[in-house]
Amino acid sequence: MRKALAGAIPSPNIWNSPRLYELENAAVDPHGRIEAAMREVRDWSGAHVLDVGCGTGYHLPRFAATAARVTGVEPHRELAAAASSRVRGLANVTVAHGVAQSLPLPDSSVDVVHARWSYFFGPGCEPGLVELGRVLRRGGTAFVIDNDATRSTFGGWFRRALAGYDPGAVERFWSARGFQRRSLDMGWRFERRADLEAVVRIEFSPEWAEEFIAGHTGLEVDYAVNLWWRGY
Structure with a gap:
């Protein structure tokens, strides 16, 4: 059985290592700067929140605490099942395989869209942007969180490991489509060194991961992201 729907962009970190990715989710943004x-x-x-590429549903309960309704959409069958299990008992949350x-939502049915490190990486995501325009109500807002590869320790790792990545082209893409940017310093903070090292190994190839681990001490990594957003 195919684990992911056709058209899904593979996410090797969470698709291959969902338990380790839970450690990463727990370590990300210890000060809550993205949410703020x-x-x-x-x-x-009081809104209807859509989390696109919700993975194992890590963020769904947080949205559900104040939202009227939350929908998670995930293309990977096993991750969607894990997300459904996570929110079992939360009457205002549903998870869809899509x-x-x-x-898999009606026109003009969503108030807020959240996509964090999922699908919307710049050029190539135009079909998904069309869908955001379809499902968002007038006055709705779309948020896209992605790496700021121009700075921070993690940004330096990202540029070195993905030599063909052009952050300028990504910025031009979002700006041309009416999105505004807020650059945020968040970071990773782990409780154990072994957890940090394990997460680095699911984010980068073995050669790069071992080099980055050897050159970095401690339990924290400074990490910058871009919060892109647009009103509809």
Whole structure:
């Protein structure tokens, strides 16, 4: 049985190592800067929130605490099942098996879209953007969180490991489509060195991972992201 729907962009980190990716989710943004910045733009209290590429559903309960309704969409069958298990008992949350290019939601049914390190990486994601325009109500807001590869320790690792990545082209792509950017310093903070090393190994090839691990001490990694957002 195919594990992911056709059209899904593979995410080797979480698809291959969901348990380790849980460690990464727990370590990301210990000060809550991403959520605070999102709320400054558009609070989701009482809203219908859509999490595109929700993975194992890590963020769904947090949205559900104040949202009227939360929908997670995930193309990987096993991750979607894990997300459903995570939110079992939360009456205002549902998880659907689907892809960003064909969201299983009616027109004009969503107030806030959240996509974190999922599908919307710049050029090539146009079909998904069309879908956002379809499902968002007038006055809705779309948030896309992605790496800021121009700075931070993690950004330096990212540039070295993905030599063909052009952050300038990505910025031009989003700006041309009416998205605004807020650059945020968040970071990783782990409780154990072994967890940090394990997460680095699911994010990068073995050669790069071992080099980065050897050159970095401690339990924290400074990490910058871009919060892209647009009102509809």
